[in-house]
Amino acid sequence: MESNQNKPRYGMVIDLDRCNGCGNCTLACAVENNIPPAQPEENERTGITWMRVYKVDNDKPYPENRAVYLPLTCHQCDHHTPCESVCPQKAVEYDTETGIVAQIPVRCLGCRYCMTACPYHARYFNWWDPEWLKGMETTLNPDVSTRMRGVVEKCNFCHGRLQAARAKAAVEGRRAIADSEYIPACAESCPTKAIYFGNLADANSEVSQLAKDKYSFRLLEQLGTEPKVYFRSEQPWVHQKMDTKLSAAAKENAHG
């Protein structure tokens, strides 16, 4: 209830110890948001993967080498949203109602300034015009419009789904939507339940509980952009690599 009074802040907690890097989230995202399959020349640096899973290892040689799979998407920065402030023509909008950072491709002129501004490389440029196999265009999601070559796009926590949920609520005469009604495709599709999604503003919600967990951390927290995607891992090396508060504390203890 409380979550419905003060404005929701949608966010994620991703449990790295549960992610097996299968790639469902990436694919579900692509299906949900009408992202086209790759052109033959496309590669890891030109492809469009709003939700992208990185393999992060501990830089140790075999056999000490360990790795976690880290699903990385737009962190929906809450404060001084880097991409929002730099866009010359308001093609990036921070929705104060939900805390979601929206990209408006139809207004984007493709200057890519926002991409250089984003510390998480979560923004993607349409280097090619989208192409689907013959007949495959019939499988496009009607809630999300397709984009053309030369514009930037990124994750918006499946805004289409939020709209749908709101519409449903409106039909049933409710003002707010319950947290259970709205979940992005990636979180929904995760077979290992590694992605938790919910309202961070609601102190009792599962995500805000998890976010407070001492094993949870955020990437590049020091930049002060208040990202709304948290990661969680109980493996010490992960915290070291990401130099989180936990690892800092550990260092302190080591010294003192």
Add this chain to the structure above:
Amino acid sequence: MFPWVYGFSWTIGNIVFLGIFFSIVTIIGTTVLISLLRAYRAMQEHHAEAIRWESEFQDLPISVRRCRHVFTGEFKQRTCDNGFDCRSCATHAQLTQHKTTNSDDIEVPIHVYGFTMPMDRLYHRGHTWVMSEATGTYKVGLDDFAAHLIGTPDGIELPKLGTHVQVNGSAWCFKKGNSAVRFLSPLDGEVVATSDGSEGWYLKIQPQTKKIDTRHLLRGREVAGWLLREFERLQAKLVDPKIGVTLADGGTPVIDFIQSYPDRNWDTILGDVFLEA
């Protein structure tokens, strides 16, 4: 971008930023507009000639822009900043006030290096002269120096009768080889007659006023000094890199310099002599 148009918000940022932007655009726009309007007016009021002379005079080499009082030795070195129009020159007024207009008049023609400059007429810095007639009109012609320089032109372009010429405005043009030059009018007035120069004059001009102001024209002794300097400049230009030819031998100068020195940069020389940038 514009108030009340989709997506505009009255934030301080918008107001300041767009405010500045629009004022700048306005400034640029109005400035261009003003200069256009001024130009239009200038054309309407026939200031074109004056303006042309003004800008040409600025572009002339300093050596050409010497003050006439340097010729008389009153100045060691002085560059004219008044477009050779002594009528409105304070310095000229000062220097000439104490002596009566034709104190230093002389009748005998001056001979410099074989150029004959009769003293019954006034000379313009552009090597044209003015001579009053009984009829009240004024004959305008080319001085000996110019005549020798050009020789026989390939073509002359005379103004239509009735055209209004003004001091330092173009009077008539001539062509020689692939270089063309216009002669500056020595006085204001209406062209009443033209000639191909066979009788020594080219234009007859009828000024509006009975009495005309000729303070800007060279007279008497200074003509010699002026011609001397002019000749020296010409010499310098004509000097052959191989044999340092000099005409300073008192002999009569050749009739047609251009023909006798075809390989010189006549375009430049004529520009310098007849004050065309």
Add this chain to the structure above:
Amino acid sequence: MNITRREILRFVGGSALGLLLTPIPWKALDDSAVWTQNWPWIPEPRRGDISFKLTTCSLCPAACGMRVRCVGNQPVSLSGIQTHPLSQGALCPMGIVAHHLRYHPARVSRPLRIIQKNGSSRSTAMTFDEALDDISFAMKDARVSSQTIAVVDGRPGRTASHLFRQFAAQVPYGRYISYSEVSLDVLGSMFEKPIGPLGYDLDHAQVIVSFGVPLCDCWGTPARTARYLGKKFEGKQKLLQIEAYRSRTSEMADRWIPIRPGTDAAFALGMAHVILKEKLSQAKSKDLSEFESIVSTFSPSVVAEVCGVSEDTIVETARVFSMSKPSVAVIDGLTNSREAQAAVMILNLLVGNVGWKGGVAVRREVPTGLADIKNTESINSNMYSIPDHSIRVMLIDESLSGCQLSDTLLQKKLAENGIVVSLSPFVTERPFCAQYVIPTPVFLESLTDLSSPHDSESSSMSISFPLVPSPTGVVDPIYFIQRLASAAGVVNIESGTMEELVKRRAGVLYGEKRGTVFNASTGQLSGVRNLLSTDDMWNALITGGCWIDSAEIVKSFPAFRLSAFLSKVDINKLQSGKNQLVLVPFIEKTVYSNSEISPLMSKVGQESGLRPFGCRAYLNPTTAEVIGIHEGCRIVLQTNKGSMEAEARYDASIMPGIVGVSNTTHPQNFIALCEMNDNAAICPTPVKIQKV
């Protein structure tokens, strides 16, 4: 008053200027921008009323429940069914984009004749009857020359499978060749009498020893990974992963034991050695002494040397495995030699896991309700037991998923004049050497029943029900086999459409009143006996539901022979590949089975490097530096089997001295470079690397 032209012009000009000062033109401009938002040639999504339909995925035996989002009748996205007892809302990457398969460029809708000429193949379209004639002619020819006619079925236990068996039973020299989880087949054939279908009951195991099985990478039921992780964090389940590179599963496992590639058999037998020495086994085997003598050569010290691990590791693993009950050892059937498979299955037998809850489950057959087959034993067989070059006509059912058996094996068994007929929705380099391709419906177009997953305790049955019509020219596998049967004069093969037959099977299950049924639309799991009618059962099954058999503990077993497959095993042979660069294919079941995948899969390979991508070769940095190869440079891999170009990638999770390649057929099949052992299982292959 009269108006001059001048005045009019002035008026027009003035009003034009005035207009510029109003918002009107600017608004129009702004709108025009919105109207021209997208190129006309970029497809816009079709609108239509949204509905959700339920069905079951048929891509693999896991048979996950699927919630299909449709616009009008067009499926646009797939998701799992949370309440589904087996799949629990999880899907695998292939499943999640399975609705694209219909539009795959390799899709065929007409029977094809393919002529292979020195490497390149040329295909010509033909009518269904022409194809039928050709094939039945070949069958008559087989009868004359008394050559085998084989039906290869990768998904036994379906209604279609039963028809295939009926067919094989009645045509002269007929053989029904099934393979599902090969290691289980191996285990089965160690018993003197068949003991019914087997499965790994991983959910109840306390310790799982996995020899390179991608357990946490969508092997079997995708939902299992989540279940395992749950138990792992509660400390209720341990996973020991034994393989040469640090796979996803190794990352998830409690313990990862890196061994040299191809030495799984040695490690397993090493464990067996310990188990016997320490009297941790109470197995009653006829040939125990014989087996002991074989195993005696596999002392931990020797094995440690061969596998490149410490002795303690082996001893420890053996103890943990045999002392903690229930435990189970699993091995991948397709990329390991028969010895290795046998050796690992023997572990299960030694500690008596077979038939135990949490061990190797022995399940009951699921009745089909179709006429039984007399000479089952004589016609049932596996590919390995077929004499080489004996098959004249080979019918391969690839309608659900590509044939997992290696090309080399199939080729070996095929007679010189043998022909291969593939029942498949696609035509690519697979079917590798088919002369005839009979186009079949693809997922969402085809109706088929699905048998139990490999990794579930008890038998189950579910139905993949079509949501969209299949293109004309496409025929159901059973229709083909029925027509072929009548052409060949086979008398009593079941008639009727797939729907009728499957419906009959559902009826029989209902009649048996055993097990439980899951109804996806209600999310309820209810005993069959509580259902009101067959229709209830049927309706539940065709809408993403499933029937699950009640598990039963088997009391007594027939005798078994441990040393059945170990006659040729030799510790020294296993040494091969030591101290030299070897080529090892990753086991990427999810993305790279031998069937086609959605082009959108590029997201997890080509576009993100998340999974090994076609033409890339992965090396340990140290190895790479030794050879002098930097990341991303083009290299040529050369083995005795040939050479292929690849892009070098560094990967510290791979054992030095190994070149890892994906076992994909897209776009390049590195398996072609790998050597096969006697039974055509891929084995580590010495490889040379040159820079391009």
Add this chain to the structure above:
Amino acid sequence: MDKQYIARGVSRMSIKKFGLWMLPWSIMLILGAYAVYLCLIKGLNQTNMDNRFAFGLWIYLDLTVIALGAGAFFTGFLLYILKKKELKAVINSAVVIGFICYSGAVGVLMVDVGQPLRAWFTFWHPNVHSMLTEVTFCITCYLLVLAIEYVPVILKNRKIKQFSSMLVFEHELHKLIIVFAAVGTFLSFFHQGSLGGLYGVLIGRPFAFRPALGIWPTTFFLFIISAAAAGPCFILLTTALASKLSHKHLVTKEVYQMLGKISGSILIFYVLLKTIDTLIWINSTSPSLGFSAASFYKFSGFGTWIMFTEIVLCGLIPALILLNKKMRMHFAWLITAASLACVGIVINRFVMTIQTLALPTLPFDQFLSYVPSWQEVATFLAVLAYGMLVYSLSFRYLTLFPQERELESL
């Protein structure tokens, strides 16, 4: 044959020779045009930019070219506002160069954006908090100003000025040129600055991020000053080059030295500020964002030497040379110093644009490399060729250096 187009009193090479000189540049331009065509028709997949290297050669080119083009506004400022009459000798040339640089930059920018057709959206939905908006607005306006400043130079062409109307307009326009000089100075001040701000505001790129003074990051001011320093140097170099190529004295020694002197005094100021800024960044800004400054220089090829070269070798040293009268008198030293100063700015812009993007931000990022595609390079060269063509034509037919006739007649 084109004599009547060439100003009186100056000599120019024969039309044939001129044609030969123009040929290679024209070819270069045509090739570039083809590359541009490819990029516009097929899209930016023709370049080697990617999601991680979203800005490449082109943006670098824009920043550099605009910095060097600053000579136009600064000379104008000195001449018309501060009344440094000597600079009349180079103002026309400065204007032409400025025009070339800015129009070139804007042209490339139009190719660089994914949807040129929507470029006007920036004016339509301006986000006034974005540095890029500031840049776009200022540069567009300033390009207009430069075009207007270019007009009188053209109208002064010997043939064109025959038409009285043209001459008169030129005359009137030139009377008001101070307005444009002032506006130009104002605009340049802001867009040079906001170009610096472009990277300075990137909180997500700790290598480039700088704390704000007022509403602008320090790079805003550093860019203005560095541009003001580089501008005169570039004018100096181009003039020297022009007179070398045409074997003429175009301006008097004094002009060269004045340019050098001005540049030097600004440069030393810049170096001072840059040093302070860098120290603050190393000790406070960067660490506060969780990155030790050293971590940025641990990558092969991108060591601290760059910083040294930029600030000391191509900053301090040229500044000292230019400020030393004796050395300044020595033409060779003057040229060397000017070149160094320009190189320094070029490096600075490179570091800001390219190195910033190459450096990792996430803990698991790699150091990235990027090699422009031929299309990018061709476009780059096309701008150079375009500049050469426009300047050559202007030099031949317009009076870029009023002193030339004087010096020639000596």
